[in-house]
Amino acid sequence: MRVVTGIGAVAATVAATACLTFAHPAVAQDVKPDRAIKYRQSVLRAMDYNMDILEAMVKGETPPNKEVAAQSALFVEQLSHMPWSGFGPGTDQGAPTKARPEIWKDPEKFKSLQNDLMAATAKLAASAKSGDVAQWKGDFSAVADACRNCHRSFRAR
């Protein structure tokens, strides 16, 4: 677990000694909200693209391919760690976004679902790398469920 060092000069001192909601270090203090919003959307879109590659194999629309599956799953895992720094204070608005206000009202739950997602993507990356198709197809479904769970609570329709 990295030491979280805070959001903003004042918060930095408090956060340095307290356990913050987000498991990852906060974004730099002077990031404009619109950039943060577009960043997190970029990461989530990239994750979706790689999930689609895997889904096509799961559905039998494309032939199974161990290297492509392993790579896509690895990218999904890596990407799943990246959006969270884009959800800092003040990023509920500034650009079109489906992020619901609940994200900032219930940060504990938001963090919990982030952790669920990252745990699921880690399993998928491992099983896709191993080449166990039945296993990674199951792990793929678990990741898709984790995405849905978070969206159900925190993304507007």
Next chain:
Amino acid sequence: MRVVTGIGAVAATVAATACLTFAHPAVAQDVKPDRAIKYRQSVLRAMDYNMDILEAMVKGETPPNKEVAAQSALFVEQLSHMPWSGFGPGTDQGAPTKARPEIWKDPEKFKSLQNDLMAATAKLAASAKSGDVAQWKGDFSAVADACRNCHRSFRAR
């Protein structure tokens, strides 16, 4: 080096036994060009966002922060492996893009500059993780140079 397994059913057979241009497995066969274009743009934007966090520290606009620097540099390294599957055949058009046709005319050079970028981001991730500020600031400049080199040849103004 992963075995590259091809783009499209016909290419798959050829590619399985040949050394393809791209060091990473190709994208799934049925990806629409507009989605591939938006995917690669999403990845490059996410890379840019994390580079900005590092640049702000290099310029002294934000205080040095080892955890944030290490995380951003790691993300830049991971992201630097991801865009390439979005540059497959037929993705020169389909959505607004600054990707120049030279990408598909000179794939050897494009691949070479990709490799330069990935080597540079790996060094940056390692030095940022170590906390050697002088070292990672130099490595940051090398990554910025690698971005510019590729853009000079392959991105329209």
